[in-house]
Amino acid sequence: MEELKFDANGLIPVVVQDERTKDVVMVAYMNQEAFDLTLKTKNAHYYSRSRRKIWLKGETSGHFQKVKSIRLDCDNDTLLLLVDQKVAACHTGYFSCFYRAWENEWKVVGEKVFDEKTVYKDDPKDGA
Amino acid sequence: MEELKFDANGLIPVVVQDERTKDVVMVAYMNQEAFDLTLKTKNAHYYSRSRRKIWLKGETSGHFQKVKSIRLDCDNDTLLLLVDQKVAACHTGYFSCFYRAWENEWKVVGEKVFDEKTVYKDDPKDGA
Numbered sequence: 001m002e003e004l005k006f007d008a009n010g011l012i013p014v015v016v017q018d019e020r021t022k023d024v025v026m027v028a029y030m031n032q033e034a035f036d037l038t039l040k041t042k043n044a045h046y047y048s049r050s051r052r053k054i055w056l057k058g059e060t061s062g063h064f065q066k067v068k069s070i071r072l073d074c075d076n077d078t079l080l081l082l083v084d085q086k087v088a089a090c091h092t093g094y095f096s097c098f099y100r101a102w103e104n105e106w107k108v109v110g111e112k113v114f115d116e117k118t119v120y121k122d123d124p125k126d127g128a
Numbered sequence: 129m130e131e132l133k134f135d136a137n138g139l140i141p142v143v144v145q146d147e148r149t150k151d152v153v154m155v156a157y158m159n160q161e162a163f164d165l166t167l168k169t170k171n172a173h174y175y176s177r178s179r180r181k182i183w184l185k186g187e188t189s190g191h192f193q194k195v196k197s198i199r200l201d202c203d204n205d206t207l208l209l210l211v212d213q214k215v216a217a218c219h220t221g222y223f224s225c226f227y228r229a230w231e232n233e234w235k236v237v238g239e240k241v242f243d244e245k246t247v248y249k250d251d252p253k254d255g256a
Contacts, residue, residue: 013141013155015143015152015155017152022150024143024145024152024208026201027141027143027201027206039230069229069230070229070230071226071227071228071229071230071237072226072228072229072230072234073154073155073225073226074218074219074220074222074225074227075225078155078225078226080152080226090202091202092202094202097201097202097203097206098199098200098201098206098208099199099202100199100200101197101198101199101200102167102197102198102199102200106200109199
């Protein structure tokens with residue numbers, strides 16, 4: 001395959017788009033292992049820069065991302081996943097992490113679809 | 129405003145989505161100046177990491193991105209632009225830079241909408 005271009009930390013940014021709504025729901029990072037696990041399982045895996053480990057999206061919340069298509073950009077240094085997003089992508093309870101729009105200040109425009117306190121009982125970002 | 133979180137190089141990644149087709153067309157980077165110019169002019173400006181300067185998307189090709197909405201993610205470290213993409217985003221002639229999909233190899237699935245040789249006469253990436 002064309003070689004994916006990982007950065008100096010061995011990571012590649014990944015844009016995630018829900019196939020049904022076409023919403024861009026998040027951006028995360030993969031290393032080679034996360035990419036291989038994603039290909040193998042068809043469930044999105046990422047590399048957490050803060051926790052320094054692979055995570056399966058949905059492992060805590062159940063909000064898995066079933067991967068429908070993987071796209072590569074012209075520079076080979078960014079991926080786009082088209083996914084079936086279960087419930088919501090964002091740990092804050094919004095469907096998309098991009099739930100604020102600039103209208104002379106950042107205003108909430110996104111849809112809140114679950115109560116994050118009932119889903120993430122401990123660390124709200126652990127394995128979101 | 130909530131502070132944008134720029135990285136160690138003073139940059140923030142920007143996902144660009146065409147408002148009409150909902151296609152994710154590219155990912156680029158902004159510094160504070162590019163962000164301010166984008167807000168002021170409503171035309172997307174980025175910071176080129178290779179050329180180390182601000183560029184107005186479309187300055188060479190005419191393929192401007194009229195900004196319709198600017199979204200911020202939950203971590204304040206990634207932006208999403210909804211734009212009216214003129215002609216095509218990618219310097220290769222495809223509408224989206226994400227024109228290849230993984231099907232046991234990278235296969236072209238995108239739509240080619242212009243001949244890049246007629247648009248970029250010199251450096252094909254200069255001011256794309």
